[in-house]
Amino acid sequence: MRKGLNSLLLLIFSVAFLVACEGTTGTTKDESSVTGGSSSGTSSSGSATTTAAGSGSGWTGHPLDDPNSLLARRTVYFDFDESVILDQDRPILEAHAQYLSQNPGAAVTLEGHTDERGTREYNLALGERRAVAVRQFMSLLGAAGQQLRTLSYGEERPAAAGHNEEAWALNRRVEIIYRSK
Amino acid sequence: MIVNVNRRLALVLCACASMLMASLPRTGHAVLTIRITQGIEGALPIAIVPFGLQAGAQPPPVDVAQIVANDLTRSGRFSPLPFGDLPSRPSEASAVNFADFRLLGMNNLVIGKVRALANGRYSLEFRLFDVFRGAQVKGYEFEAAPDELRRKAHQISDIVYEALTGERGAFDTRIAYVTEKKSAAGSRYALNVADSDGFNPQVVLDSKSPIVSPSWSPDGSQLAYVSFEGNRPRIFAQNLSVGTRQVIAAFPGLNGAPAWSPDGKSMAMTLSKDGNPEVYVMDIATRLLKRLTVSAAIDTEPAWSPDGKSLVFTSDRGGTPQIYRIPASGGQATRLTFEGKYNSRATFAPDGKSLSLVHGDKGTFRIAVLDLENNALRVLTKTTLDESPSFAPNGSMLLYATTDAGGGALAGVSTDGRVRQELAAQQGDVREPAWSPFRQP
Incomplete structure (x- = not known):
């Protein structure tokens, strides 16, 4: 559970970092992609759980x-x-x-x-x-x-x-x- | 509701159809072909002449003389003269010129006649001669329906064999065996019954589940066997002429190794309902069980002595599987085998003086005979995965299962090891041979 939370935080941080980097290129289009990035961050929080399962302890099936x-x-x-x-x-x-x-x-x-x-x-x-x-x-x-x-x-x-x-x-x-x- | 009724009706119809099929005679068709691979040096030379037919009449559906010649050849103890080498083809005693047959070194001569009768049946006449004395040894006349002619031919073989060897013939007998056909859809198992020469095979049970341990009732009218239908082993007894069957044992755990007592009233079997495999004897009429063995080890594969007074069985109570003997009334078991780490599935020879068994030694499993008088063990086979030895009712041959390049196959060996036969199935694995008792004429 704790490991899952850590991964989630790590992922959000990475996305924020990526957004920040892209922000330096400075286009409005990239602004919109920031929105997209933030929404992809939301879906990434879902994929974060999957990442944790891949590490061996979080199988959600039977x-x-x-x-x-x-x-x-x-x-x-x-x-x-x-x-x-x-x-x-x-x-x-x-x-x-x-x-x-x-x-x-x-x-x-x-x-x-x-x-x-x-x-x-x-x-x-x-x-x-x-x-x-x-x-x-x-x-x-x-x-x-x-x-x-x-x-x-x-x-x-x-x-x-x-x-x-x-x-x-x-x-x-x-x-x-x-x-x- | 209607569906249910229909389904039940369909089942009844299926049962009738399969019974009908089982009772239809299928003459002349062999699924097993039997080939002699080793005969006796100095096998008895005998001349068998094709039987005379009446001029203009419909010839019989089978070649009686050919069947007799094949039977005698297969025994390994006779060497019939090829038909093409016959100096003459007499069918009447008065037409026999013994000197011709003496010149060819023939000890004996068989001649005969087949005559179609007005009622659709055949009259069959044969004579066996001593060529050197120029005298008749045996002479018989039979009447038979067309589909009984093969069996009559085997009976002629039995008469010739007994007259010349002093031992009762076992040609007019049957063999039961199990076949497995593998396919992408899974295996199909069948319990078959054929004449002793492999002809007239009939499927008596066809199943998606394994079938093991066929055992003949002493009168030859029924087969007991273990079937895994419904994913559990049960012992059935099936009437061969009618096709009906009854469940004999369906206890929790193992229900295996059925063996009819010589009087046909009891059946020995292996059950594990009380915790581990033990040998029991069931009174068939009352279904009452008597437990014969008491050990924490495996006790299985019971076989009756011909007098019904004792049984042998396999037990690993001493650490490895070995053969033990126990009185039919129960009591102390005595160990019989000491040679080798694996001796199992013993059966008594018809005279009760020896046992056939599977002998494991240094990774090979072969058929052996144990002499009960001097405890000598004689290994009879040369292949390495042999099992299920079954005596001919006259004790002359053993049928057994072996594994060759094509899978499971049957083979035969004389109890003195001098004659060897190969029984080839046309398709699929074949195993678990069981030779029938003598048939009632």
Whole structure:
């Protein structure tokens, strides 16, 4: 808020400076452009807010739609035949858990997936175990049980085609899907 | 309101249409083509003569002798003489000159006749001879409708196979499998049933959602499977002749891995309604569940022993997925596999003496057979992403899913590893093969 105000002041000062400079050229036409300048100063106060948002803290849209927020990240990944949440992914789950605890009307489906290796039914069970691990983690951080539904597709719905480690790493995952915001 | 009624009517009409389509015979069309890639050295030489037709009559819609020759070739245990190399083409016992066939080194000879009957049906007669003794081994006469002729041909193959190998034939059987067709609009999944040679494929379920784990009822009349329609897994049982189906399990969480008991009265399955995946047995008539496993680990992929007294299943209670055995009445589970870090989805051979399973080792997943008497594990396949082994009802072959350059494909291997087959689908991925039980004649 304070930062926004500072930017606004800075902008008004800049416009005033610009007007002053132009004033030195001394034409009546420029006088009228001063009026224009002052009106552009008004609209600039609107754009000042936008400038502040660009700096990272003032997203006015829905928090889930903020591309710079951790909430924009909806997938966490796993090692082969593992359901342990990796350190790198904990902040993502923390952000979603916090959002859910602050928005009791929001709800997600945690969709567990595996890579293609091994057998299909075992992979359905493994995908579920991954989804349940994520559910437990988020519920410890304050998300309510009824906000967290789990579903496993096992190896049936890969995110990446291909039969190599690169594709497999992308397929061993839990997707956070918002059923309501 | 009117709209609703109309929509319901439309749904009913759709259901009828799809049932009608499923019941229409589609003779002669194969979506799966089966090619033998490795046969047995010293396969039995046999002469099969094109069946005699009556002069001037409409020829039958299928070439019976060709179907028998293809069946026997596919088994890897017979080497039929090409029709073009036949020294003569007798269709009557009295016309056979055994010396000609002896000269070519043929052990056995099959001849036959097809006759159109006044009622639109066909009469089918065949004889199997021992060429060296010059004597008839088997002789049969059948009557069949035109659309039953393929099946009769497979039954002739079964008779020849059993007479010459001492093992019951499994040509007159069916296979179920799942196909996935990918497109820009998303994937389309289908559950299919075809003859054991890939002919007469019929789609029994078409869906936008994944279908897994088809399992035959012991009498071959129904298929149980898991469908993700409505974005949740449920177990269905579908009657194949009528096309109707019922929901067997739709509990919260996993509903998976259906396996009919040998007496057809119960179904083993995996449910996670009590917190984590466990194996249960449901009494189908009463829907009462009995929980078999108790562990914090994954317990899944149950399969019945042929006598129905015990089940094997996959569990990672020891840290990695391994096969365990448990009495059908419940109790202590005993670990069966110790070799390798990944052993899963076991099924019993029809004689109950061995298991087929998926064996993971150093990043490869292959089909293996575990001998339950001496605990020896034999790896049968050479590819690296193999799964879903399914025994032929006579135990001679295993069908399984593999991944080749074109995606998911099916393959077959004899349980001694000597015969190999490739089953190529005309389009899309094909997976989850399940070989039917023997059919009632």
